[in-house]
Amino acid sequence: TPAAAANFLRPIVQTDLESGKHAKIITRFPPEPNGYLHIGHAKSICLNFGLAREFGGECNLRFDDTNPAKEDQEYIDAIQSDVRWLGFEWSGPVHYASDYFPQLHDWAIELIKAGKAYVCHLSPDEAREYRGTLTEPGKNSPYRERSVEENLDLFARMKAGEFADGACVLRAKIDMAAPNMNLRDPILYRIRHAHHHQTGDQWCIYPSYDFTHGQSDALEGITHSICTLEFEDHRPLYEWFLDNLPVPSKPRQYEFARLNLNYTITSKRKLKQLVDEGHVSGWDDPRMSTLSGYRRRGYTPASIRHFCDLIGVNRAGGVVDIGMLEFAIREDLDANASRAMCVLKPLKVVITNYPEGQVELLELARHPKQDMGVRALPFAREIYIDAGDYEENPPKGYKRLEPNGEVRLRGSYVIRADEAIKDAEGNIVELRCSYDPATLGKNPEGRKVKGVIHWVPVEGSLECEVRLYDRLFKSANPEKTEDGGSFLDNINPDSLVVLTGCRAEPSLAQAQPEDRFQFEREGYFTADLKDSKPGAPVFNRTVTLRDSWGQ
Numbered sequence: 001t002p003a004a005a006a007n008f009l010r011p012i013v014q015t016d017l018e019s020g021k022h023a024k025i026i027t028r029f030p031p032e033p034n035g036y037l038h039i040g041h042a043k044s045i046c047l048n049f050g051l052a053r054e055f056g057g058e059c060n061l062r063f064d065d066t067n068p069a070k071e072d073q074e075y076i077d078a079i080q081s082d083v084r085w086l087g088f089e090w091s092g093p094v095h096y097a098s099d100y101f102p103q104l105h106d107w108a109i110e111l112i113k114a115g116k117a118y119v120c121h122l123s124p125d126e127a128r129e130y131r132g133t134l135t136e137p138g139k140n141s142p143y144r145e146r147s148v149e150e151n152l153d154l155f156a157r158m159k160a161g162e163f164a165d166g167a168c169v170l171r172a173k174i175d176m177a178a179p180n181m182n183l184r185d186p187i188l189y190r191i192r193h194a195h196h197h198q199t200g201d202q203w204c205i206y207p208s209y210d211f212t213h214g215q216s217d218a219l220e221g222i223t224h225s226i227c228t229l230e231f232e233d234h235r236p237l238y239e240w241f242l243d244n245l246p247v248p249s250k251p252r253q254y255e256f257a258r259l260n261l262n263y264t265i266t267s268k269r270k271l272k273q274l275v276d277e278g279h280v281s282g283w284d285d286p287r288m289s290t291l292s293g294y295r296r297r298g299y300t301p302a303s304i305r306h307f308c309d310l311i312g313v314n315r316a317g318g319v320v321d322i323g324m325l326e327f328a329i330r331e332d333l334d335a336n337a338s339r340a341m342c343v344l345k346p347l348k349v350v351i352t353n354y355p356e357g358q359v360e361l362l363e364l365a366r367h368p369k370q371d372m373g374v375r376a377l378p379f380a381r382e383i384y385i386d387a388g389d390y391e392e393n394p395p396k397g398y399k400r401l402e403p404n405g406e407v408r409l410r411g412s413y414v415i416r417a418d419e420a421i422k423d424a425e426g427n428i429v430e431l432r433c434s435y436d437p438a439t440l441g442k443n444p445e446g447r448k449v450k451g452v453i454h455w456v457p458v459e460g461s462l463e464c465e466v467r468l469y470d471r472l473f474k475s476a477n478p479e480k481t482e483d484g485g486s487f488l489d490n491i492n493p494d495s496l497v498v499l500t501g502c503r504a505e506p507s508l509a510q511a512q513p514e515d516r517f518q519f520e521r522e523g524y525f526t527a528d529l530k531d532s533k534p535g536a537p538v539f540n541r542t543v544t545l546r547d548s549w550g551q
């Protein structure tokens, strides 16, 4: 097992605790409820909740809900359920940035009174022009020197709904020549006549992300406010608000590199597009990079947490190979998933020298290493093997069944192929075989049988559906496209193959949704959370047995 990679924030937290700077740390995970959580969020969740858990602190769940147009209760519910599924619990109640709207509004008024904020009527295009560029300082807005009284009046009228969306904004008065663009009089409030999922129609002005985030951290007593590197340039503004407002605590912002995973999209906007345009069956389609997608695919929470340990936390960025995530789930399922047999493309085999009507109940271990008990498997005259395990003209070194060749049936006897029955088109529809009664759990006398294949009895096996999932994108960088193309052009057309009429061994009749198995020689499979029913299972391929990509 590869070792966990370093997390540069651990020593920082450790030092802050040892020096007495903080008696206890408080972190937070602050999703915007505008989509489902994806594998990138898992990194942030494991980091924030993980540090709190490791150092005896607390981690809040806070919905960063300042943009009502794109947010929805469905996302709020899904996010909470996904965080819990991943194995974490937040301290106290769920927090909403919208809880702080009244306080933020009061603070905006304080800034106006202190001459540090003003109402600005520049149009977005004009504001862009006044803002300058990285190499050119900006120009002061013509509305910048309004009196405090006029600003208070205009802001009150903004709040009262007297202006249309976009008519004006409230801006901080900082420095239009600041080298850091974020300090060039950033927007504090926008007018948006929109219904909010938490505050209803109470507000028609909404605070900006920048005006909300740090103060929310301060109100919750967050000690380490951890975000991704895009916010590094926002840190001076984050600190400006904390320095210019009577906040109850001084959180500190730290940035880390976001997770980029090859073959994978981790942008809520694009994931939503996949859902909205029907490229997948929903946010929890097993091919999605969402946590609910991985869950349905059969990933365990432990495997995702393990993956997050393996990638570590740093500021360097880069692209992580999806093979590492697949390694993490394969390792977990190899150690913990019950073994079973399922024939994906059944070919009937009649064992002509096995007495008609006779059934032997064989017992097979559920796991080769762990003591997970046994499963009963009836052996009888008629069985199914996989059509791919019989070859009339086998290549050299073929280890499965061929005319007059022998193979071992897993956990059972050695059989010999005597005759293939074909239909009018020449397709093989049945095999006639004979078995060697002296080979149950023993090698045959005087000859070597190399191959072992899986099988199920005809009588008692269970017809089932098997969904073979593969990577949703066929290129390592799905965002990279030919001129004018979109990431949708990189969708792998073979990312889902549905097989019906598969035959599962009888013990799988009891499979409950989310039960996980290694189907011998086929891969790791999970009974689908939504569509699988005891007696009528649907299995999702979680991951192949080995990395077979590109072979």
Ligand code: ATP
Pocket (backbone or CB within 6 Å): 029, 030, 031, 032, 033, 039, 040, 041, 043, 044, 064, 226, 227, 228, 257, 258, 259, 260, 266, 267, 268, 269
């Ligand atoms: P998206 O770009 O998908 O919309 P976001 O950053 O806007 O993502 P938020 O809901 O704001 O989504 O994310 C909540 C938290 O998760 C933030 O602190 C953010 O930094 C973190 N996060 C989001 N994506 C990643 C990622 N790919 N890797 C690590 N952390 C991430």
Ligand code: MG
Pocket (backbone or CB within 6 Å): 032
């Ligand atoms: Mg965000």
Ligand code: MG
Pocket (backbone or CB within 6 Å): 032, 268
């Ligand atoms: Mg976003």
